[in-house]
Amino acid sequence: MSNKSISKSLPFFVDERLDKIYFDTIGQYNTNTHAVIGMSPQKGAVLMQNSDYLSLSEDTYIKSARMEAITGKNKNIAMSGIFLKSESPKSLFEKCFAEYAGMESCILTQSGWSANIGLLQTICAPNTHVYIDTYAHMSLWEGARNAGANIHLFLHNNLPHLRKKIQQYGKGLILVDSVYSTMGTVAPLEAMNEMAKEYNCALVVDESHSLGVFGLNGSGLVDELGLRGEVDFITASLAKSFSYRAGVIFGPQKLEKVLPFYSFPAIFSSTLHTHEIQSLDATLKVIKSADKKRMRLLHYSKKLREGLISIGFKIRSESQIVSLECGDIYNTRRIRDFIEENNVFGCIFCSPAMPKNRNIIRFSVNADMTDQDIELVLDVCKKAFEHPDFYFI
Numbered sequence: 001m002s003n004k005s006i007s008k009s010l011p012f013f014v015d016e017r018l019d020k021i022y023f024d025t026i027g028q029y030n031t032n033t034h035a036v037i038g039m040s041p042q043k044g045a046v047l048m049q050n051s052d053y054l055s056l057s058e059d060t061y062i063k064s065a066r067m068e069a070i071t072g073k074n075k076n077i078a079m080s081g082i083f084l085k086s087e088s089p090k091s092l093f094e095k096c097f098a099e100y101a102g103m104e105s106c107i108l109t110q111s112g113w114s115a116n117i118g119l120l121q122t123i124c125a126p127n128t129h130v131y132i133d134t135y136a137h138m139s140l141w142e143g144a145r146n147a148g149a150n151i152h153l154f155l156h157n158n159l160p161h162l163r164k165k166i167q168q169y170g171k172g173l174i175l176v177d178s179v180y181s182t183m184g185t186v187a188p189l190e191a192m193n194e195m196a197k198e199y200n201c202a203l204v205v206d207e208s209h210s211l212g213v214f215g216l217n218g219s220g221l222v223d224e225l226g227l228r229g230e231v232d233f234i235t236a237s238l239a240k241s242f243s244y245r246a247g248v249i250f251g252p253q254k255l256e257k258v259l260p261f262y263s264f265p266a267i268f269s270s271t272l273h274t275h276e277i278q279s280l281d282a283t284l285k286v287i288k289s290a291d292k293k294r295m296r297l298l299h300y301s302k303k304l305r306e307g308l309i310s311i312g313f314k315i316r317s318e319s320q321i322v323s324l325e326c327g328d329i330y331n332t333r334r335i336r337d338f339i340e341e342n343n344v345f346g347c348i349f350c351s352p353a354m355p356k357n358r359n360i361i362r363f364s365v366n367a368d369m370t371d372q373d374i375e376l377v378l379d380v381c382k383k384a385f386e387h388p389d390f391y392f393i
């Protein structure tokens with residue numbers, strides 16, 4: 001058998017579609033690569049591309065717990081979680097996790113994406129009114145679409161607009177992120193919770209970027225704001241502070257009795273392995289006692305935001321996610337290339353994550369950064385800001 005791959009011709013309608021997508025996303029810009037793909041960083045570069053906010057990917061306790069779990073005598077279950085008993089490692093961990101978040105029940109999922117899809121499929125009957133922040137994560141939008149909801153968007157963090165929409169259409173679900181993954185803005189959760197109560201709505205908060213970062217022992221922004229027992233549902237990706245690949249849903253007791261047997265991602269996609277649960281258990285222990293890291297993270301995030309504002313950037317962030325608004329894609333790419341050539345790495349966010357010509361370069365601060373790192377980032381951003389060929393919004 002030869003190793004050569006065989007070039008196969010596709011039916012025309014599929015071929016045409018792939019060509020169109022290629023043209024729309026890459027070809028029309030006269031390049032060979034998608035805008036999000038930049039240079040490979042060299043040793044010593046400042047990396048702010050991933051969401052490992054507490055820098056736990058190299059944590060020795062977690063790594064050895066993970067090794068032990070993988071090499072230990074665990075029967076790994078390659079099957080749907082629907083068959084798991086209440087004494088399974090997953091169920092036992094879910095109890096601890098629910099306690100940590102201050103919620104009645106917890107359901108681990110394969111990803112943050114499947115958490116939002118699965119939750120909305122379960123709690124949102126077709127034609128339920130859903131009020132969703134313009135900047136809410138795509139998985140919330142997809143979850144609402146998939147559930148057949150009546151979707152009403154409200155302007156980002158705009159309470160009067162949300163109120164107006166609810167008054168127009170009536171009770172429903174309010175979907176927000178606590179910390180927004182693009183601009184790093186923070187939802188006014190206390191006021192939203194009050195509004196939800198006033199109009200008999202349920203509030204769903206995606207805490208992907210605040211779980212582990214805010215709140216007592218990193219238990220999240222909902223908890224930090226004293227909204228334990230107030231917010232109806234919380235979801236999160238565990239691919240951020242937890243530095244893993246999984247997701248979670250928190251809600252009232254009833255949810256755990258229903259969702260695992262109703263949501264398609266829970267039924268039709270295999271569940272986490274036992275060694276993954278053990279690894280998450282070790283991570284939770286580390287996160288609970290990571291106050292020093294959280295303080296460093298907050299300190300460096302503030303330093304970066306304030307430094308950029310004093311250079312002249314318009315920074316909307318109130319968190320560890322800090323973005324430069326760069327306008328059109330040509331300008332954004334050239335700025336990204338410039339800062340990467342100067343050893344600073346962030347991520348381009350463009351369509352479909354951002355509206356056309358509202359592209360951003362996102363920096364995610366992490367707890368292991370140093371004063372020198374932040375100074376380098378500020379120095380390079382200042383040069384970009386003053387560069388005659390670039391503009392910022």
Ligand SMILES: Cc1ncc(COP(=O)(O)O)c(C=O)c1O
Nearest residue numbers: 111112113137139181208237239
């Ligand atoms: C706010 C938010 N929710 C959900 C997700 C999806 O998480 P995952 O990568 O675990 O599927 C992300 C990831 O980008 C996110 O930022």
